[in-house]
Amino acid sequence: MxxxxxxxxxxxxxxxxxxxxxxxxxxxxxxILIAPxxxxxxxxxxxxTFIFKPTIQGYRRIQKxxxxxxxxxxxxxxxxxLRSKETKKPSSRAEAYLENYRKMVRNSxxxxxxxxxxxxxxxxxxxxINYSKEIDKLQTKMTPDYFAxxxxxxSSEGSLVEIxxxxxxxxxxxxxxxxxxxxxxxxxxxxxxxxxxxADRLHSxxxxxxxxxxxxxxxxxxxxxxxxxxxxxxxxDTLDRYRRIRExxxxxxxxxxxxxxxxxLKVDEPLxxxxxxxxxxKDYVKDIEKYYEIGLLDSADTILNVKxxxxxxxxxxxxxxxxxxxxxxxxxxxxxxxxKLKLFADIFNQRNRVTRKTIxxxxxxIILRVNGxxxxxxxLSSGEKNDFVMFFDLIFNTKRDGLVLIDEPExxxxxxxxxxxxxxxxxxxxxxxxxxxxxxHSPNIINGHRELFAERGIEYEAERD
Numbered sequence: 001m002x003x004x005x006x007x008x009x010x011x012x013x014x015x016x017x018x019x020x021x022x023x024x025x026x027x028x029x030x031x032i033l034i035a036p037x038x039x040x041x042x043x044x045x046x047x048x049t050f051i052f053k054p055t056i057q058g059y060r061r062i063q064k065x066x067x068x069x070x071x072x073x074x075x076x077x078x079x080x081x082l083r084s085k086e087t088k089k090p091s092s093r094a095e096a097y098l099e100n101y102r103k104m105v106r107n108s109x110x111x112x113x114x115x116x117x118x119x120x121x122x123x124x125x126x127x128x129i130n131y132s133k134e135i136d137k138l139q140t141k142m143t144p145d146y147f148a149x150x151x152x153x154x155s156s157e158g159s160l161v162e163i164x165x166x167x168x169x170x171x172x173x174x175x176x177x178x179x180x181x182x183x184x185x186x187x188x189x190x191x192x193x194x195x196x197x198x199a200d201r202l203h204s205x206x207x208x209x210x211x212x213x214x215x216x217x218x219x220x221x222x223x224x225x226x227x228x229x230x231x232x233x234x235x236x237d238t239l240d241r242y243r244r245i246r247e248x249x250x251x252x253x254x255x256x257x258x259x260x261x262x263x264x265l266k267v268d269e270p271l272x273x274x275x276x277x278x279x280x281x282k283d284y285v286k287d288i289e290k291y292y293e294i295g296l297l298d299s300a301d302t303i304l305n306v307k308x309x310x311x312x313x314x315x316x317x318x319x320x321x322x323x324x325x326x327x328x329x330x331x332x333x334x335x336x337x338x339x340k341l342k343l344f345a346d347i348f349n350q351r352n353r354v355t356r357k358t359i360x361x362x363x364x365x366i367i368l369r370v371n372g373x374x375x376x377x378x379x380l381s382s383g384e385k386n387d388f389v390m391f392f393d394l395i396f397n398t399k400r401d402g403l404v405l406i407d408e409p410e411x412x413x414x415x416x417x418x419x420x421x422x423x424x425x426x427x428x429x430x431x432x433x434x435x436x437x438x439x440x441h442s443p444n445i446i447n448g449h450r451e452l453f454a455e456r457g458i459e460y461e462a463e464r465d
Contacts (some may be wrong), residue, residue, distance in 0.1 A: 193402035270317030383412035
């Protein structure tokens, strides 16, 4: 399958003022985007996210942004162009609901000016998708009660909110809308999986990825947990991942134990010469030890040193090779997850070596220790939580060959953490096969990596006047 990357971002009249030509072709997986405050770095990330995964929530944000055009150029030559233009007020039966929504937005943002109607369309390969028409069709069914319900979710601080039948139907309908757009882009080889890690990442309401992930998890139970603590979300995700790993491992272990007697009876000679057996056994022992050290296995004490087996290989070689061949395959579920779990633990432990805080994994999920004493994850400081959430999202919540947008990674980070951030990010991008764009103000984040700068052509109104 072709690995598609985002090569250029071209924007016209952002905030009715800025024209951008941003070239990301630096030969690296990571690009750095720098600009003064107020030039629209976060807005550009929001536009890119909406282009590849439009949602009702995203539409409500993008519709407020003045711009003429945002073009994303992909490495396969595809061009996705999002256009925005002012339109007259709708005269359909949805007008009352739409006006009610606009008033709610104005009040929530403390905006005095009226929000103008803007029509959003996306074109790719000659196909034009009119987001405004499609979403207006959905919004005609959204009553003031629906918006009040969404506000209830947004302010529930972790409590369970019942999903009423009407709201369930609307939620499912809006999710189908997003899925259909994604499917259309995919058919035209113009889809990128985008994960936007925002500057306010300690709040789960900061983006559609969080919303959709936790909405989908609890829809089947008839309740929606309005989670405000991404640390707890990470713990729940890890608990679920650990449970699935151990269940699969136990299942394979049980299956092997049942099959071993029959396999022994079918083998009279060793499967390999002793030198090959010795190499494989040492690799098996190393794997057992590394899984034990990170907490995926409870013990490594039962594994014999290969030197203890050498004298018995002549008589017991058939038994030993069949045993090793069978049980080494039971480690596959652990190996599939090990690299990500190990990298997350290594990054956290290295960055927190001064405070001697470490993490490992077990039946409780992520286990935090300080000088060997176990503590809840809530004991992390705000800076540590920001760092924790950012790297957890990067390692575990991004799809391979996807695009990650990171806004102001320096938030709440010590200078030393800022200086090592890009090194960790490059390692994550290599592991997960990611492309990443980082928007930052911090010279410490850049830390000499000028080769990662995105070439940025900019023209703005003041220069033309």
